[in-house]
Amino acid sequence: MAWLNLASWLSCTEVEGPGRRAALWVQGCDKRCSGCCNPDYLKIVERQLVDASTVLANLLRAHDECQLEGITLLGGEPFLQALGLAEVAEGASRAGLSVMTFTGYTMEELHALSLPGTRELLTWTDVLVDGPYQAALPDQHRNWVGSTNQRFHYLSNRYDPTIETSAGLMRGIELRVRRDGHLVVNGWPIAIG
Numbered sequence: 001m002a003w004l005n006l007a008s009w010l011s012c013t014e015v016e017g018p019g020r021r022a023a024l025w026v027q028g029c030d031k032r033c034s035g036c037c038n039p040d041y042l043k044i045v046e047r048q049l050v051d052a053s054t055v056l057a058n059l060l061r062a063h064d065e066c067q068l069e070g071i072t073l074l075g076g077e078p079f080l081q082a083l084g085l086a087e088v089a090e091g092a093s094r095a096g097l098s099v100m101t102f103t104g105y106t107m108e109e110l111h112a113l114s115l116p117g118t119r120e121l122l123t124w125t126d127v128l129v130d131g132p133y134q135a136a137l138p139d140q141h142r143n144w145v146g147s148t149n150q151r152f153h154y155l156s157n158r159y160d161p162t163i164e165t166s167a168g169l170m171r172g173i174e175l176r177v178r179r180d181g182h183l184v185v186n187g188w189p190i191a192i193g
């Protein structure tokens with residue numbers, strides 16, 4: 001059984017990939033991009049340890065409730081927890097959900113590092129967005145990405161590059177107030193001007 005160290009998750013969002021999706025943020029990243037939008041998720045410390053089968057069960061329950069199109073895996077760095085995420089991605093994919101994965105590594109780095117579970121997670125990923133956020137290269141046009149160096153890789157025939165700029169898909173942010181009163185923000189802001 002593989003374990004995941006989660007920073008956060010949302011059962012239903014419309015700003016983390018095409019359509020309505022559940023999103024999982026894992027804790028821990030070994031990059032330190034200036035301007036990273038999730039600085040609290042970078043330290044490699046224990047947050048919420050959950051086994052992959054429980055995570056998958058929660059996602060499938062969210063799918064029943066929200067009729068999801070897919071799941072999105074973010075961080076932190078998903079490929080530092082690729083073994084557990086591959087299990088989640090496989091189960092989600094077998095249930096008909098698409099899988100979108102964001103990584104701060106480039107595809108070339110992923111292949112060179114060959115972290116445990118990398119091959120399996122790539123196998124069950126439909127769209128991979130790679131590369132670290134670079135604040136000096138802001139991307140004002142494509143959906144979901146922060147900087148122009150980040151690349152979309154279509155690893156199945158489920159999607160194609162039209163999703164990157166489709167006006168029907170959402171580039172924006174969602175605001176939620178948690179039960180404890182904290183404001184939670186996710187997504188990328190719409191460019192103004």
Ligand code: SF4
Pocket residue numbers: 029030031032033036037038042075076077103104105131132133
């Ligand atoms: S790779 Fe992603 S999560 Fe890691 S520091 Fe860079 S922007 Fe943040």
